Amino acid sequence: MFVALRDLKHARGRFILMSMVIVLITVLVTFLASLTAGLARESTSAVTDLPADHLAFSMPTPGDPPEFIASRVDADQWEGWADVDGVVSADPLGVATTRAETPGATVSVTALGVAAGSHVAPVREDGTPGDVDPGTIVLTRAAADALDAHVGDAVTLGGTRLTVAATLDTDQSFSHTPVVWMTLDDWQSIGARGAARAPGAAVSATVVALTTSGTADLAGADAALGTTTLTTSDARSAVSSFTAENLSLTTMQAFLLVISALVAGAFFTVWTISRSGDLAVLKALGATTRYLLRDALGQAAVLLGGGVTIGALLSAAAAAALSGVVPIAVTPTTSLVPAVSLILLGLTGAGVAIARIARIDPHAALAAR
Amino acid sequence: MDLHLDHITLVYPDGDTHLTAVDDVHLTIPAGTTTALLGPSGAGKSSLLAVAAGLTRPTRGTVTIGDDVVFTPGTSVARATRVRLERIGMVFQSPRLLGSLTALEQLELHAHLRGERPAAVRARSMDLLAAVGVADHAGKRPAQLSGGQRQRVAIARALVRRPEVLLVDEPTSALDHDRGTQVVELITGLARELGAATLLVSHDASTLGTVDAIERMLDARLAHPAPPARA
């Protein structure tokens, strides 16, 4: 990169301007990726954090796509699932978003109802699932903060008073509301799903949380029990609004990536045209097209690599500063994947622009300028 | 090495018809001598130079350096580029220096093009810059040099590879008479010193006192050789 590096230094102004554009696009894309991940987590972590690999849904109209809001499983179904070969555990789980009240606050929470001895009961400090006692409620940290509730305080959900038995150090949420845990019976009686259950009536739940050994015939069991089974990860799409949210944010990122490729292409098109005289001279002096392409692509790589690195660092810093204010999750995936995509797409755009070097005629070097 | 242009014809496509820019030109330039090519605008001088440099393929004829046929109607671009890099030096009408490189780097670039370390030719580059009288300006970029200084750097650049053939297109068109004469003198002197067969295209016969031979070109053909003017 004998000429390319000197050009970078010499035409500093132009390149700084261009790298600023790259930096800003990178900040935008990586910030958006972190926000997408943060919002996704806020929408679905109650599901993805479950110690289960599959969830069985039962929709009122068979064949409908599974949704937490409409799914309803009964005891026959979770007991049937527990008997399926290769199923290690099958636990009913009630999921419902409702209003929780303390004297000082009223907030939306998602109530998770678990049966006694459930594998998906909230994980306590010692790392094992601990049962929730009837008449009590276990709060995730965000729920405790929002309700300003401590152990021993009373929290009212749907007219039922529950006593806070524990607050957890973890943060699960569902559809942007913090999670609280209670027994499946209490979950039923707070009437989060329609009318509160009459005493003695059959218990139902929202889904069956399954731990499988991998040999289980899930499709066969679904057919026999009238359920639809999804992996925990796929079950995110059953959280209403998650798919739409995720799709719109991901689309925005995709557009930004395409824009970055086009911007890089436009810049390098103009830049290559502006130095086509120099390129003709270089060819006349004996530079091969391959040498010139490598030189120019190296220049684009330096520009993109520098701009994207600065942008990703800025965005990580901004995310760290804003992490308490907006739901944002900075992970290697939210930084590296957009950064690498930006560099690759930018290089593609630049590469298409630079390809015109091949068409430059060294004969043009003889023409008076 | 001598440069032989053997019955060179160059035809450009010109809309539906053709334009013969060079018509059966036959010319030999012995090593170490300079032949000037004079002629009116449009006579085909630059076209002949382009063929001699392998910048464009002749329609008919061959270019030979020493005993090697280097350019024919079938020569590939890659081979022509290689020959230019290794055997031919060129000076263009305007100096055509690269804006971001210092005078010294214009010369060192050639080593880089050949895959050598630029520092490998630093000493020789400095010698050449001294020979053309711009050693004091080695660290300057083209924008900081005068037109004459730029043209001198361009001449040094053409010679850094010790070319067997030196091709020069109107080096004096941007210079006044005295400076033009000096530049031609510089070229003929260096050509002799380095043993390069030199073809120098010019508009201005009055600057050609030091060349070894003068050819006149008119309507794509060489006129009868004129006796070399000796100052």
Ligand SMILES: Nc1ncnc2c1ncn2[C@@H]1O[C@H](COP(=O)(O)OP(=O)(O)OP(=O)(O)O)[C@@H](O)[C@H]1O
């Ligand atoms: N790339 C080209 N394509 C088509 N025709 C060309 C091309 N280059 C030159 N010509 C034509 O070929 C003829 C010879 O041009 P050339 O540039 O060789 O003349 P010249 O003797 O160098 O003139 P000048 O003294 O003005 O530089 C002219 O008629 C010109 O229009």
Ligand SMILES: [Mg+2]
């Ligand atoms: Mg010309």
